[in-house]
Amino acid sequence: MNRLSQQTSPYLLQHAHNPVDWYPWGEQALTKAKTENKPILVSIGYSACHWCHVMERESFEKEAIAAVMNQFFVCIKVDREERPDVDAVYMDAVQAMGVRGGWPLNVFLLPDSKPFYGVTYLPAQNWVQLLNSIHKAFTDHYQELASSAEGFVQNMIVSETQKYGLTDSTAEYSTANLDLMFEQLQRNFDTQKGGMDRAPKFPMPSIYKFLLRYYDISQNPEALAHLELSLNRIALGGIYDHVGGGWARYSVDDEWFIPHFEKMLYDNAQLLSIYAEAFSLTQNPIYSDRIRKTVQWLQSEMRSKDGGFYSALDADSEGIEGKFYIWTEQELRQTLGDDFEWFSKLYKISKRGNWEHGYNHLHLTHSVEQTAKAAGILLEDLPVRYEEALSKLAQKRAERIRPGLDDKILASWNGLMLKGLCDCYRALGDDAIRELAIATGRFIADKMTEKDQLWHSYKNGLASITAFLEDYAAVMEGYLGLYQITFEEQWIQNAQHLADYSIHHFYDQSEGFFHFTDAYGEPLIARKKEIFDNVIPASNSIMAHNLYVLGKMLDREDYSKISDKMLAKISKLLLADVQWVTNWAALYCLRALPTAEIVIVGEDADAMRKDFDRFFIPNKIVMGTTGSSELPLLENRSDMNAKTAIYVCYDKTCQLPVTRVEDALAQLSGVR
Known part of the structure; x- marks a missing residue:
């Protein structure tokens, strides 16, 4: 066994028996490279990655190949889910080299950790040839490699605002701009099979989130038609597990037929949110069926006895992809x-x-x-x-023999899961789902939080690794959702504590975006900011949403200003190529029309909220109390002659309180 046997990451433990002298990422390996003047090989992957397993079988398990790696390199294995900061830095470098990114990601560094070359999967023969070529280049052409590496580092440390020409501006929100965004996005639709017009096909939750909000504003039937086509095909196709529930990561073809069989928590969490909102809008029974069966699968197969959700199920079993x-x-x-x-x-x-x-x-x-x-x-x-x-x-x-389970628990993905469960409860009104959401929130608060600071990973009863912006953003979003289905103020207070910590430790005042890593975290060769939405939305776009909502709830103008500044700086990208910033576009939808502030006060506040939540009204916040509260929007609000009252407000200006949900809905439609 090598050093990885002492790690907790399932991905690293998978490589613990390799003859490669693997090190985990850390000071020991980096110091060894400097002391011995050896290049570093950083090999990055994750436990459910099929081609990571293939490369391990073909190369890393072979004594002869391992001997070459051990002789010429300091070899480091990284779980990208455990260390997304390391992955982001070196993925950025490899893409700057003109290499298409993916996993396994194999990056060669100088002893000072600066990257000079990178590849993804290679067959064994090509891999050995590359190892020998890299060794020869390092021995005979070191200065050329050093010059090249310095160029890549300089490219990495250029700020996102400089790289993409994002300047400070005053945001001007209009429905006309939303029409332009939709028309631009529409050009890339697959109008026959749903999703985007490309293969492989990934579910892209932030695209559907934008379409839901855009349709709510515009009533454009083309937006709804594409949304339903896409969600129907994703719900019915082979990417969905018809027998057991839950979705695989993506379809390798353009038919949504054969998936890449790994099941990731983050996909299922976000798709729960999308299908919940889509069900509220359309009442399509296929959507509610997929929600219920996926929640059942998550409870039975992906939930730990401590109450958190595991990360992934492998694509392979018995060495064959999809055999299960x-x-x-x-x-x-x-x-x-x-x-x-x-x-x-x-x-x-x-x-x-x-x-x-x-x-x-x-x-x-x-x-x-x-x-x-x-x-x-x-x-x-x-x-x-x-x-x-x-x-x-x-x-x-x-x-059958089951696929491997990645049983580490990540704060970020559990935050997404918490939000998904909250959305499912709002759509279906199933109290068992709400109880599951509350238990998930308690797990994060009890097991992955120390004072106001989050931990990124949890396993075997221990939380570890300084949390990243993705953790703070996703957990905040989950807490805000949890408050709005319970009216328990601890959750909004928790969200506020995380917001304040994030601003203090991650926010770059000069650029107006948040760094991905904590100011007191481990320094790498570059400190990145994540602004582009992908399969998971950018941590900055989630944070901008959170600060907008929290600013409304707590009357915190400082939060609102940060959110406004972030969205304004992204406006250039929104109008240039919106498909890469669709979660930002969803936030733009909230700004294009006033956000409804729904305040429910009285003994039946929870039942009234439950009735209200059946309707698809994405541009709202909901707050309530059965008694009194010092929260700004609830302060000095009361019931009406012992009847629970609903206040419909916009920008702190409220209409007359009503005691029936139908009357509140009429007030909302009147403003719109």
Whole structure:
């Protein structure tokens, strides 16, 4: 066993038996490189990464290849989920080298940690050739490498505002600009299959979040049509686990058919939020079904006994990608018995397989009812028999060797999960989901928080690693959601503490954005700021949302000003190429029209809130109390003659209080 055996990261532990003399990222390895004047190999991946496993089997487990690595390099293994700061710095460097980023990410550094070359996956023969070439270059052409490395470092330390020409300005919010953003985004739509017009296809929650808010404002039917097309295909296609619930990371094709089978907590957390909002808008029963089954999967397979949610399920089992999820015709026939014939028509099951190597994968493009009708399946009790068939498959699948579980718990991803559960509760009104959300919030507050400071990772009863901006942003968003479904003021207070800590430790006053790393965290060769939205929104865009909402709730003008400044600086990117800043665009939607401040006061405040939350009103904050409160929007508010009162306010100016949800909704529509 090598040094990685002492680590807690499942990804690092996967490499603990390699003959490579791996070090974890840290002072010991960096000092060794300087002392021995050796180049550093930093190999970055994550536990559910298929090609990381392939490269390990082909190269890192081979004695001869490991001997070359050990002789010429100081070798460091990094879990990108545990150290997103290290990953971000060296991913940025590799992309500056003209290499398309991805994982495994293998970056070669000088002994002073400056990068000079990088690649992703390479087959064993090519990898050995590269190792020898790098060694020769380091020995014979050191000054050239040093010059190149310095250039990459200089590129990395250029600020985001300089790199993208983001200047201070005064934001002017208009629905006309939203129309321009939508039209620009629309050019990249796949209007036949949903999502963006490219393959592989990733679910992109921040795009759907923008479309939901844009449609609410514009009532543009093209926005709703594309939103529903995309969400329907993601809900029905092979990227969704029809047997067990939950979504895989992405589809390798443009049909949403065959997924990259790993299941990540962050995808499922965000998709819960999107499907919850979409259900509130459309009442599509497919959306509520996917929500319930995914929450059930998360509870049964992804939740720790301490109350936090694990990070991921591997794509591979028994060394084969997707083996846990795919079926031969014979397996399905034996498992389903009399239900096989109609089920095979429904899912186009064949002996040859609808995928490869004789395997079938479950995939639909239309609802079960529509597909059954088109296939000539005439069963009066189809809904019941369909669920029974899936249950049989789930029982059979439980006998298989399961994919590996990454059982570290990340504050950032649990914050996203907390927000997803809050949104699901608002849409469905299921009290069991609210209890799960409250338990998740308590876990973060009790196990991953020390005073006002978060920890990034938790495993085996211990929290570790100084938290990053993504942790503060996501957990704040979760707490704000939790307050709005409970009216328990501890959650808004927790969010305020995290906001103040973030401003003090992460905020760059001169540029108007937040650094990714804590001022008192480990210094790297560059201190990055994350501003572009990806599969997970940028930590800065989440923080801008939080500060806008918290500024409204607490009447904190300082929070509001920071949020305004951030959004104003991004406005150039919003109008230039919005697809990379769609979470920012969703915030712009909140600014294009006034935000409703819904205040509910009285004995039935919780029941009234629950009734109110059934409706899709994204541009609102909701606050309430059964008694009295010193929170600014609640101060001096009271019920009406012992009846619970609803106050509809805009910019601290309120209409007359009402005692029925219907009347409050009428007041909202009147303003809009």
